[in-house]
Every structure is written in C-alpha cells, then in structure tokens.
Amino acid sequence: MSFLVLDGIKKSFGQTQVVKDFHMAIERGEFVSFLGPSGCGKTTVLRMIAGFENPSDGTIVINGRNQSGLKTSQRNIGMVFQAYALFPNMSVFDNVAFGLKVAGMSKADIDTRVKEMLRLIGLEHLSDRYPYQMSGGQQQRVALARALAPKPQVLLLDEPLSALDAKIRVSLREEIRQIQMKLGITTVFVTHDQEEALSISDRIVVMNAGRADQIGTPSEIYNRPATRFVASFVGTLNIIDAIVVDPAANTIRIGDNIITLREPIGAFAQGDTVSIALRPEAGSLSESATGDTALTGTVVSTHFLGSVVRTRFTVGANQISFDMFNAPDKVLPQPGETVTLRFAASDLLVVKE
Template sequence: MPFLEIDDLHKTFGPNVALHRFDMTIEQGEIITFLGPSGCGKTTVLRMIAGFETPTRGTIRLNGRNVTHMRTRDRAVGMVFQAYALFPNMTVAQNIGFGLKVAKRSQKEIDARVSEMLELIKLPQLAARYPWQLSGGQQQRVALARALASKPQVLLLDEPLSALDAKIRVSLREDIRALQRELGITSIFVTHDQEEALSISDRIVVMNDGRVEQIGSPLDIYNFPRTRFVASFVGTLNILAGRVIDPGSGRIAVDGQELVTSRPLPPDDAGKERLLALRPEAIMLEPPSNGRNSLAATVEQISFLGAVVRIRARVSNAVVSLDVFNDPNRILPECGQPVALGFSHDNLLVLDENAR
C-alpha cells in the first residue's frame, strides 16, 4: 500500500481553477519534488497535504488514514517554509522544542529531543542564540530541526532555499538530502529551480497551469521529456519541426534532411508535422556516419562559458545550440562556417502531439 495517496485532487478559488485532477502515490521514504513556475499549483498541493487548504474535491490518505478534512495538528506532518517562520523572542532551543511543548511533552523529553535535533543539524553550540543572531542558512537549519522534532510521518518543504545565496543553497540542499536519507522520512520538496529538483529528488512532478505535465525520476524527466513544456522548462533544449516520412521506421525530415527518431511513430502520423527535442550536450561536430543522424548547418555564434563552449548553428529556420567541453587543443569552427551536427537516434525525441 502506498504511504501517501492523492486521488483526484481539485482546487478552485472562486472562478479560478488552481489545480486540475492531481493524482499521485508516494512510497514511504521517498523524496518527491514538485517543480514548476510560479502559479502552477505546486504550493497549493503542498498546503492541502498539510491541511492549510481544503480541497474542492478529492482525497488525501496518509498511511491508510483519510486526512482530507483532518486538522493540521492531527496529520503528523512537519512543514518548513521559505521565510523560516522562527519566533524572534525564542532561543534556538526554544524554537525547536516549541511543537513538543504545545503537545504537552515533559521538559525532560523536550530537552533530550532538542539536544538530538541540534546535533543532527550540527548547531549544538548555538542553542542559546536568538534567530536574529543567526545567518540565513543557520535559521533554515533550525526551522528544519523544529519540523523534525515531533517525528512527523511526512516532511513538507515549501521552497526552503529560495531566500539563500547560491553557495549556501547548494550546501543546505545536500544536507537536507542527507538528513532525509538518514531518517528515512517521506518528504515533499517544492521548488521552481530545476537544478535543485534534479539533484535532490527520487522523483519529480513537473507542473504547469495547475496540471501535472510529467512524473518521473530526474533522469527520465531530463532525458525523456514527454511534452514541450517539460522539455523546455528542465534544462536547455533545441526544438525542431519535422515532417513524418515513414512512421514505422521513425523517419522524419527536417529542412529536407532525413533523420531517424528514437522510437517508431503512430501509423497515422505519415505526412504530419511533429515537434522534435534535442539536448545541446547530445550533439557533436562530426561528419555523417552510419547509425547516426546528421544535420547540415552554419555556425552563427560561439560563446565561452568557462568549462563549456556553446555553439549556435542555423538549420534553415531554426537555430540549434550544442555544447562542447572547453579543450584548449580543440579547433573550433568559425562563424559562417558550414558544419555537420551529429547525434544518435536515441537522443532525438518526439514530443507528445497533444502537448501544450
């Protein structure tokens, strides 16, 4: 039985639909990330799981219990917010132990649990400090410890790193992942940052306009996007338009040049236009060879990005970007030079026809 079940979840605010038929099952110990732009519905789902919002319709089951209309305090969930939400008049230790105090635990039990949490977040020396005496990263660690202190069944993290600078964000997301694995706690992480989602998740739920676009592992989401939105939102992507020549063999023409796709196409696709997706790192500058696709193009721009050199080349009405490592011994083409862009059949993906 799945640990957390979300069935046909729907939410409206007046005439506005914030969430359309959200369905998902989550296993115990998984860390799931809801990824998407602002206003896509990801935080709405999180707030309904937490009990801060009531679904217009649908069911939420946690460990076999229907918690859809249960009070937040009775759901056994912990929540970490973007803005820390620490009590400024309480010390670090008092903040961490606040939920246990509300639950009327003994002072001895509270002290022991607070000490355990301070060790877990590696801040035992800061127990007597107040939030204003801490850095942003330290405050978020305290907020995480407070959420974990009551031993929740599910940990909910609502963009917990977005207020921090880049270096601290990377460090803290690694710590969150390590803690989650150590404790084995089922966790849901909300972010609009694709790098965070790819690095921290067991599975990613990509959302757009209140709908689920795709659910899958980080590798699946990045390498095998099903819709144009997923392909363009996660990573850099080249989108090409092609006309299907032979659906059975996956042959498709782009600017009069024949390519072979990663999979066969439906028989009734013959003659239709389909959108193709191709990642920049999948392309190489190489002459045509058997078993690989090749596109004739003309170099338009070369950009040095440190470890990577990005080359932009024109194929008729489309511009294709490709990335190569910055090797000082590599001879790069010049702007205006004709080149052959080579890539495997497996790297040329056909996006779903009904993708928005």
Template sequence: MSFLTLSHIKKAFGPVQVVHDFNMSIEKGEFVSFLGPSGCGKTTILRMIAGFETPSDGSIVINGKDQTSLKPNQRNIGMVFQAYALFPNMNVFDNVAFGLKVAGKPKAEIKARVEEMLKLIHLEHLADRYPYQMSGGQQQRVALARALAPAPQVLLLDEPLSALDAKIRVSLREEIRQIQRQLGITTVFVTHDQEEALSISDRIVVMNAGKADQIGTPSEIYSKPTTRFVANFVGTLNVVEAQVREPASGVVSIADHVLVLPKPLDGKKAGDKVSLAFRPEAASLAPTSSSGTLKGTVISSHFLGSVVRTKVDVQGSTIAFDAFNDPNNPPPISGQPVAIQLNPEGLMLLAE
C-alpha cells in the same frame, strides 16, 4: 501500499479552479518534488496536505488515516517555509524545542531531542544564539530541525532554499537530502528550480495549470518528457521541424540531414511534417566536410565552467549544443561555419 495518497484532489478559490482532479500515491520514505512555474498549483497542494487549505473535493490519506478534515495540528506534519519563520525572541534551542513544549513533553526528553536535532544539522555550538545573529543558511537549518523535532510522519518543504545564495543553496539541498535519507521520512518538496528537483528527488511531479503534466523519476522527466510543456520547462530543448520520408522505418530528414529514429512513425505518412526535440548533449560538432550533417553558422559560445554551450543558426533555426571544456581546443567563434551531428537516440517526437 502507499503511505501518502492524494485522491481526486480539487481546489477552487471562487470561480478560479487552481487544482484539477489531482491523484498521486507516495511511498513511505520517498522524496517527491513538485516542480512548476508560479501559479501552477504546487504550493496549493502542499498547503492542502498540511491542512492550511481544505480541498474543494477529494481526499488526503496518510498511513491509512483520512486527514482531509483534520486541522493542521492534528496531522503530525512538519513544515519548513521559504522565509524561515523562526521566533525572533527565542534562541536556537528554544526554537527547536517549541513543538515539543506545545506537545507537553518532559523537560529531559525535550533537552535530549533538541540536542539530537542540533547535532543532526551541525549547529549544536549555536544553541544559545538568536535568529538575527545567524546567516540565512543557518536559520533555515534551525527551521528544518524545528520541523523534525516532534518526529512528524511527513515533512513538507515550501521552496525552502529560494531566499539563499547559489552556493549555500546547493550545499543545503544536499544536506536536506542526506538528513531525509538518514531519517527515512516521507518528504514533499515544492520548488520552481528544475536543477534542485532533478538533483535530489526520487520522483518529480511537473505541474502545469493545476494539473500534473508528468510524474516520473528525474531521468524520465528529463530524458523522456511526455508533453511539450515538460520538454520545454525542464532543461534546455532544441526543436526542429523535420519531414517524414519512410514512416515504417522511422526515416526523417532535417534539411539535407537524413536520420533514422529509434521508433517507427505510426500514424504518419511520407511528406508529413513533424517536430523533433533534442537536448544540447544530443548534438556535437562534426568536420564541415562530413555528409549527413546540419550545416550552420555559430551565433555565440557561452563558457559555463566545465561545459561550453554553443548556439548555431541552421537555416533560420537556433540549435544549442554542449561540449566539455577543453583548454587546448577553444570553442567556435561567432560567424564561424560549422557542421552538427545529431544522435538519433536522443531525438524525441513531440506531440502536436
């Protein structure tokens, strides 16, 4: 049985429909990320779960109890914001203790719980510091501890890492995931950063114009996108036009390159045009003398550390492919003729 259920959620601000009939069930202890561009409705859904916004229609149920009409302070939910939102006049101890004091907990219980939370985020040595004396990453850890201190039934994270620099962002997202697993708390995370969502989520909701285009595991979202939007938004995607040769056998041709797709092309006939998509890792360099390869000219090569991404012009279409960095084998240079081999298992047929 699901722990957090969103049923037929809708939200309109005046004439503008921001969320359209959203449905989802989240299991207890699951880490779910809402991923999408600005204005897609992901933060609005988070705010409705928190109680800061009221759905125009639909219901929100947590642990079997309808929360839809409850105020934020009646929902037992912890929330971490992008801008930390720490109290500047309180030190770290008092910031973390705030929710417990409001709840009227005994002093001894508050002290023990705050010490437990500070140990969890590895900042017990900074209990007496004030927010202005701390780095952004440290402040966000304190905000996380403050949200967790009252033992909420659900933790909500609204783009908590976007204000931090890249290295801190990576380490803190891993720390958040580790703490979430340790506590087993049901967590909803909102982000526009696909790498964040892919790296730490149990499931991802890809939002587009107020709707969930796809809900799935990170592997499903990346490797088996069900819509053109998801395929383009998550990761780098190459799209090429192909011609159907033998639909029952899944045989298509891209220029002079003949491919057999993993599945038959139902509903297609010989001569039809189809759009094929593939990730950069589904293509590789081949000897220029190889038959059945795509011939092209190198546009550019970009050194990305462990990976080199090369872009190639193939009859007017730009194709990007990745190769592991090999110090003894320099990447191709601009203007160099190359041949590209495609892995049929990595090809996706895009719906028109």
C-alpha cells in the same frame, strides 16, 4: 499500499481552478519534488497535504488514514517555510522545543530531543542564540530541526532555499537530503529550481497549469520528457520542427537532412509537422564520433561559458544549440562555417504539445 496518496485532488478559488484532477502515490521514505513555475499549483497541493487548504474534490490519505476533516495539528506533519517563520523572541533551543512543549512532552525528554536535533543540523553550539543573530542558512537549519523534532510522519518543504545565496543553497540542499535519508522520512519538496529537483529527488512531479505534466525519476524527466512543456522547462533543450516524410518508416526531414527516428510516429501523416527534442550535450562535431545520425547546418554564434562552449547553428528554419567541453587547444566553430553534428537517433525524442 502507498504511504501518501493524492486521489483526484482539485482546488478552486472562486471560478479559478488552480489544481486540476491531481493523482499521485508516494512511498514511505520517498523524497518527491514538485517542480514548476510560479502559479502552476505546486504550493497549493502542498498546503492541501498540510491541511492549510481543503481540496474542492478528491481525497488525501496518509498511512492509510483519510485526512479529510483533520486539522493541521492532527495530521502529524512537519512544515518548513520559505521565510523560516522562526519565533524572533525565542532562542534556537526554544524554537526547536516549541512543538514538543505543545505536545506536552516532559522537560527531560524535550532537552534530549532538542539536543539531538541540534546535533543533526550541526548547530548545538548556537542553542542560546536568537534568529536575528544568525545567517539565513543557519535560520533555515533551525526551521528544519523544529519541523523534525516532533517526529512527523511527513515532512513538507515549501521552497525552503529560495531566499539563500547560490553557494549556501547547494550545501543546504545536500544537507537536507542527507538528513532525510538518515531519518527515512517521507518528504515533499516544492521548488521552481530544476537543478535542486534533479539533484536530490527520488521522483519529480513537473507541474503545469494545475496539472502534473509528468511524474518520474530525475533521469526520466531529463532524458525522456513527456510533453513540450517538460522538455522546455527542465534543462536546456532544442525543440526542432520537422516534417514527416514517411510515417511508416519513421522518417522525417529537418532542413535538407532526412533522418530515421527510433520512436514510432505512425500517429502522424506525411507532410505533418512534428516537434522533436534534442539535448545540446548529445552531439559531437568530431568526424570520429560514434552515432548513426547527423545534422548539417551553418554556424550562427559560439559562446564561451567556461568549462563548456555553446554553439548555435541553423538547420532549415531551426536554430539548434550544441555544447562541447572546453579545451585550451580547441578550435571553435566560427559564424558562417558549415558544420555537421553527429549523434544517435535515439537522442531525438518526439514531444507532445
């Protein structure tokens, strides 16, 4: 049986339903990220796991025990908040020790455990400092140590990196993942940052309007988006409107280009418009490029982005972007130029609305 099970979870505030029939099973030691825009319900799901909110319907089971009716203090859950929520009048040592004191642990055991946690986050030399004397990244490490000190069965992180600058965010998210893997603790991480979710998760839940649009590994979410929302929200993706030519033969028309898809489109009729997804990095302009499919169109613009050059070109009514690695001697496509983008038919995905 899975370690953390969310079965038919719903949550309404008045007449507004913010979480709609949510199902998921999380394995022991798994790192799962809830990804989505503001207002999609991801933090509400997290708060229901923690016990800060009660589901309007459905059950939450942790390690075989139904959590209904249990207070937050009875669930043995560690929580890290976006705003750190450290006690300003307590030193680093006392902040980390707080939960252990509440649990009635002996002074000697508290001292041992707090020192262990501070070593884990690399801040044992700052045990006597107060939160106001520390950087945002250091404060968030202390918040993580405080959450982990009582040895919770589940760790919940609610956008813990959003208040930090970009460089600190990258290093701290890697530290969080390393600590999680070392401890083997089941972890749920809420974020609106797709790069964060893709880089550290075992699985990702992409949430949209209170529902899980797709649950899968980072590779599955990125390479095989299940819906138009997932396709547009995760990474940069071209959504192309194509006309079905022959559903039995899986052929479509994009501009003047006739293409045979690998994915069956039998559910569509001849003349229907179907949405096709293509990643910008999938194609190449090289005549020697391997690939069984091509699109020919007219260049609109070329943007130099450092290591990558992004070009947009029109194919029929569609404007499509593609990326090339930069090279000092590379001749860049110019506006008005006709180009042919070559790629594999398997790179084209039919996306649901």
